[in-house]
Amino acid sequence: MEQFLQIPSIESKNRISNIQQLLINQCIDAALVSDNANKFYLSGRVFNGYVFIPAQGDAIFFVRRPVELSGDNIVYINKPENIADTLLQKGIDFPLSLGMELDLMPYAMVQRICKIFPNANISNLSSIMRQVRSVKSEYEIELLKLSGKKHAATYSQIPNLYRPNMTDLEFQVEIERTSRLEGCLGQFRISGDSMEIYMGNLICGENADAPSPYDFAMGGAGMHPSLPVGCNGTTITPGMAIMVDLNGNYTGYTTDMSRVFSVGTLDGLSTKAHECSRRICRELSLMGTPGVEAKALYNRAIEIVNEEGLADLFMGHRQKASFIGHGVGIEINESPVIAPRSRDILAVGNVIALEPKFVIPGIGAVGIENTYVVTEQGMVSITLAPEEIISLD
Amino acid sequence: MEQFLQIPSIESKNRISNIQQLLINQCIDAALVSDNANKFYLSGRVFNGYVFIPAQGDAIFFVRRPVELSGDNIVYINKPENIADTLLQKGIDFPLSLGMELDLMPYAMVQRICKIFPNANISNLSSIMRQVRSVKSEYEIELLKLSGKKHAATYSQIPNLYRPNMTDLEFQVEIERTSRLEGCLGQFRISGDSMEIYMGNLICGENADAPSPYDFAMGGAGMHPSLPVGCNGTTITPGMAIMVDLNGNYTGYTTDMSRVFSVGTLDGLSTKAHECSRRICRELSLMGTPGVEAKALYNRAIEIVNEEGLADLFMGHRQKASFIGHGVGIEINESPVIAPRSRDILAVGNVIALEPKFVIPGIGAVGIENTYVVTEQGMVSITLAPEEIISLD
Numbered sequence: 001m002e003q004f005l006q007i008p009s010i011e012s013k014n015r016i017s018n019i020q021q022l023l024i025n026q027c028i029d030a031a032l033v034s035d036n037a038n039k040f041y042l043s044g045r046v047f048n049g050y051v052f053i054p055a056q057g058d059a060i061f062f063v064r065r066p067v068e069l070s071g072d073n074i075v076y077i078n079k080p081e082n083i084a085d086t087l088l089q090k091g092i093d094f095p096l097s098l099g100m101e102l103d104l105m106p107y108a109m110v111q112r113i114c115k116i117f118p119n120a121n122i123s124n125l126s127s128i129m130r131q132v133r134s135v136k137s138e139y140e141i142e143l144l145k146l147s148g149k150k151h152a153a154t155y156s157q158i159p160n161l162y163r164p165n166m167t168d169l170e171f172q173v174e175i176e177r178t179s180r181l182e183g184c185l186g187q188f189r190i191s192g193d194s195m196e197i198y199m200g201n202l203i204c205g206e207n208a209d210a211p212s213p214y215d216f217a218m219g220g221a222g223m224h225p226s227l228p229v230g231c232n233g234t235t236i237t238p239g240m241a242i243m244v245d246l247n248g249n250y251t252g253y254t255t256d257m258s259r260v261f262s263v264g265t266l267d268g269l270s271t272k273a274h275e276c277s278r279r280i281c282r283e284l285s286l287m288g289t290p291g292v293e294a295k296a297l298y299n300r301a302i303e304i305v306n307e308e309g310l311a312d313l314f315m316g317h318r319q320k321a322s323f324i325g326h327g328v329g330i331e332i333n334e335s336p337v338i339a340p341r342s343r344d345i346l347a348v349g350n351v352i353a354l355e356p357k358f359v360i361p362g363i364g365a366v367g368i369e370n371t372y373v374v375t376e377q378g379m380v381s382i383t384l385a386p387e388e389i390i391s392l393d
Numbered sequence: 394m395e396q397f398l399q400i401p402s403i404e405s406k407n408r409i410s411n412i413q414q415l416l417i418n419q420c421i422d423a424a425l426v427s428d429n430a431n432k433f434y435l436s437g438r439v440f441n442g443y444v445f446i447p448a449q450g451d452a453i454f455f456v457r458r459p460v461e462l463s464g465d466n467i468v469y470i471n472k473p474e475n476i477a478d479t480l481l482q483k484g485i486d487f488p489l490s491l492g493m494e495l496d497l498m499p500y501a502m503v504q505r506i507c508k509i510f511p512n513a514n515i516s517n518l519s520s521i522m523r524q525v526r527s528v529k530s531e532y533e534i535e536l537l538k539l540s541g542k543k544h545a546a547t548y549s550q551i552p553n554l555y556r557p558n559m560t561d562l563e564f565q566v567e568i569e570r571t572s573r574l575e576g577c578l579g580q581f582r583i584s585g586d587s588m589e590i591y592m593g594n595l596i597c598g599e600n601a602d603a604p605s606p607y608d609f610a611m612g613g614a615g616m617h618p619s620l621p622v623g624c625n626g627t628t629i630t631p632g633m634a635i636m637v638d639l640n641g642n643y644t645g646y647t648t649d650m651s652r653v654f655s656v657g658t659l660d661g662l663s664t665k666a667h668e669c670s671r672r673i674c675r676e677l678s679l680m681g682t683p684g685v686e687a688k689a690l691y692n693r694a695i696e697i698v699n700e701e702g703l704a705d706l707f708m709g710h711r712q713k714a715s716f717i718g719h720g721v722g723i724e725i726n727e728s729p730v731i732a733p734r735s736r737d738i739l740a741v742g743n744v745i746a747l748e749p750k751f752v753i754p755g756i757g758a759v760g761i762e763n764t765y766v767v768t769e770q771g772m773v774s775i776t777l778a779p780e781e782i783i784s785l786d
Contacts, residue, residue, distance in 0.1 A: 035586075036586060036619040037588065040618075040619050042617055043622060045618040045619075046589070046606050046618065046619060046620070046621055047606045048587075063714065065604065065605065065607065065608070066603075066605055066606055066612065066621070066712060067603030067604045067712045068604060068711065068712075068713060100500075102499065102500040102501040102504075102720040103499055103500075103501045103502075104499050105499060106495065106496055106497050106498060106499065106500070106585070107493075107495040107496075107498055107499070107500045107503040108495040108517060108666075109495045109496075110500040111495075113432070115643055123621060124501060126501070167514075169573075170574070173574055174570075175571055176569070176570070176573065177566055177567075177570045180562075180566045180569065181563070181566055183616075185591065185616060185617055185620050186569075186591035186592060186620075187589060187590070187591035187618075187620055187621065192499070193428075193429060194441075196429065196439070197580070198578065198579035198580035199579060205634065210459075211442045211458065211460045211461060212458065212459055213439050213441045213458050213459055214441070215458070219459065223576075223578060224578055224644070224645055225399040225437055225439065225645070226433050226439060226578065226645030226723070227432075227578050227580055227583075228438060228439055228640075229461070233447045238523075245764070249619075251617070252617055252618070252619030252620075264482030291667045302550065306486045318460060319458065319459060319460045319461075330619070340530075351619070368652070
């Protein structure tokens with residue numbers, strides 16, 4: 001029989017214990033975890049079922065599918081109502097206050113769970129899960145570093161994939177293929193329904209300025225209004241900036257990295273803005289030590305951009321993004337968020353993608369994105385690839 | 394300025410009017426639609442915002458992003474609370490009963506909306522949306538037919554992509570590339586979080602019998618426990634059945650089609666089971682006229698399988714799927730569902746994927762999947778490609 005846990009037992013125990021500490025602090029008796037990303041965090045696998053975490057004692061993994069797994073504290077169920085039977089059998093007190101991921105869990109599902117625990121007040125577990133997951137363990141950081149290496153290896157092959165007169169889509173498809181053969185899992189996890197992306201985006205020329213439904217600096221019109229983001233069939237011509245922002249999910253943990261390519265030489269404004277992005281990343285990575293407020297990083301970026309007279313183009317032009325960086329890990333939109341009203345404070349083990357980008361109308365988008373680990377000494381990049389604009393000629 | 398509506402105005406009006414009819418029948422004053430698939434259904438585009446549909450009168454499209462769209466009944470908002478201001482300005486009565494997609498909408502979001510309409514009872518709009526979307530218009534059927542043609546064109550190229558000693562992943566990546574160049578949007582829509590798939594699956598050999606977290610006949614272990622479905626790195630060898638089930642989202646409307654390929658000749662049991670699948674599809678497509686119960690199709694399939702002595706292998710082996718077919722359209726899991734306890738009744742305009750498949754331990758999965766349109770004369774396939782096992786030699 002296959003083992004249920006797909007991460008070291010101590011990892012699972014530590015993660016659960018960190019959640020339990022916050023449950024106790026917030027006087028929540030137990031948590032019922034149902035989100036796939038959170039279940040993967042707790043067990044190292046995605047399964048159909050729930051994780052029941054009492055504030056004290058062992059967590060129970062309630063599994064519906066896949067069949068035939070073995071391990072400690074695994075209980076097979078057919079439906080969530082079976083959870084109650086197990087708690088009764090094991091003599092575990094029913095919680096009087098129950099935490100669930102209310103930012104994600106559908107209303108009807110919460111109602112169904114409430115009927116199983118009719119005496120429980122419900123509280124929102126979402127921020128606890130975000131907080132715990134925002135501090136990565138050494139084990140998780142190794143997985144992120146491995147993703148970063150493979151991500152960089154994929155990007156290093158991009159110049160070989162370009163052929164004159166390609167469209168943005170054709171170029172992206174060749175990069176997708178290379179990325180997949182390098183081990184990219186393709187799909188990457190996004191919390192909630194705030195964005196929908198296939199693999200990532202390659203955007204060039206005027207398309208970088210097309211507004212999207214999502215909170216992105218560069219939208220891109222996309223190939224179809226059902227997935228209105230990314231490349232739109234533009235033929236790549238000399239003088240365009242080609243922004244490549246494809247996901248780095250090679251290990252279940254995603255790095256986020258963007259680089260700019262060009263055919264021919266870019267104009268002075270684009271080059272200046274690209275160097276400004278590199279400067280912002282350099283300064284913010286030195287500034288980003290534990291205890292620093294996330295919003296202070298944002299504010300410093302704005303200062304630099306104003307100093308260089310590039311505010312109109314920063315983080316979008318016709319439509320602007322509201323942040324310059326975000327936590328990454330199992331999902332692409334984790335904490336901390338580097339935004340003006342963020343309340344997050346940097347801690348050792350945060351993993352943050354910084355993406356100070358500029359949209360240059362008619363040319364494309366420029367700037368870099370790297371993924372950094374927060375250490376006592378500042379933010380250390382794990383997406384090590386050349387940062388200058390890379391010529392495809 | 395770009396037009397908001399990306400479908401003919403009459404399509405949008407008819408779809409809204411069909412929903413209004415059901416709102417009136419169920420005594421619901423208004424609906425607030427927030428799910429991306431449903432918003433795409435009503436407008437032909439994905440946007441960040443809401444559609445407010447009063448039981449009588451014009452719907453209002455509340456848009457947050459993208460910026461700069463124009464059209465009738467479009468109101469830009471910064472946050473959902475602005476909806477109330479607009480209703481007041483327009484003199485529209487606040488609903489006393491409000492329908493929302495409670496099967497999908499996160500609990501916290503529903504709570505936030507409830508504060509905007511404190512006097513409204515809430516009811517579940519999910520089944521109304523499923524019901525309306527299950528009957529496709531001629532316009533939608535044309536989009537599905539176009540997807541079916543492109544889907545078949547992609548599959549026709551599969552034999553050219555095979556090279557000896559390929560792994561299942563390498564083979565799938567070449568098909569993904571071909572599919573993307575043929576116009577596949579890559580991502581396809583799945584309602585809820587019941588499954589997670591990247592592009593679709595190619596499964597061969599013993600891997601077809603690996604149980605998955607999802608309600609699938611064939612799971613496949615996947616390349617990583619964070620995405621435990623599909624190919625697992627198996628080297629393709631003679632005698633294996635190679636099941637290709639890649640998505641057909643070429644138009645925002647997805648066809649679903651599976652075909653089996655082989656290197657060398659398959660054994661007698663596999664061939665027999667494959668022919669049984671074709672027989673089931675033939676019989677059920679003739680039987681599937683308007684007014685027929687979905688469960689009657691399921692029951693007839695089971696009869697055929699029992700008659701042929703193949704029940705142990707039908708719809709999975711170590712783990713079985715609970716259905717043999719499902720509606721498709723904007724999403725891959727629509728109504729009607731062809732399952733033993735389904736209450737759905739076939740209607741003209743339903744579009745249904747039938748996928749009676751068999752898992753042959755050690756060999757792979759066999760059987761076909763086609764997408765059918767329900768007509769007065771029965772179910773007509775729109776995924777027209779050879780159905781026999783296709784040799785790669």
